[in-house]
Amino acid sequence: METSGEMLKSYLLLVDRMPRIMELPTLMRQLKSNTTEIFILHFLLNNGSQYGTDIVKATGLTTSAVTQICDKLEQEELIERTRSDQDRRYVSISITRKGGRALDKIFGIMASKLVENIRELNDEDADELLLHLRSVEHLILKRKELVAKQR
Numbered sequence: 001m002e003t004s005g006e007m008l009k010s011y012l013l014l015v016d017r018m019p020r021i022m023e024l025p026t027l028m029r030q031l032k033s034n035t036t037e038i039f040i041l042h043f044l045l046n047n048g049s050q051y052g053t054d055i056v057k058a059t060g061l062t063t064s065a066v067t068q069i070c071d072k073l074e075q076e077e078l079i080e081r082t083r084s085d086q087d088r089r090y091v092s093i094s095i096t097r098k099g100g101r102a103l104d105k106i107f108g109i110m111a112s113k114l115v116e117n118i119r120e121l122n123d124e125d126a127d128e129l130l131l132h133l134r135s136v137e138h139l140i141l142k143r144k145e146l147v148a149k150q151r
Helices: 004-021 024-031 035-047 052-059 063-075 097-118 123-150
Strands: 079-083 091-095
Touching: 004 024, 024 097, 035 052, 035 063, 035 079, 035 091, 035 097, 052 063, 052 091, 063 079, 091 097
Parallel strands: none
Antiparallel strands: 079 091
16 A cells, blocks of 8 residues: 555656656647646636636736736637726636637547557556546545635
8 A cells, every 4th residue: 555655756757747648748839839828728718707816826827927828818819808897907818719619629639649648558447547537636626625615
């Protein structure tokens, strides 16, 4: 039985290797995108319209970095910015239909790469891998809920 420290090291190793297994760097170059841009699009898709400060908190980036990324995403028509009628200082950011389609395309390609790379697994091993990934996701979500309750 692995200790929690060993499990953490195994998990971090997997997280580190996963982008390379899925050929993510090559894919990002082909799509002229990066993981932060994809994260922001996904964040907006899942959470609806957000303010820049919400994206700053979600990404851990500086305000100027988020502004720069959003400038690029807006120029590519993947997001749109809308100023508040009540207070023009507040700008909400939302994903566009084009942004949603781009995200679908990216996730489709990533899913294909993942399937391609784990194709050699038998059904039982593939099911076990999915079970473990869902367990990790559940633990992460549970941890986030606990942290949110403590605030």
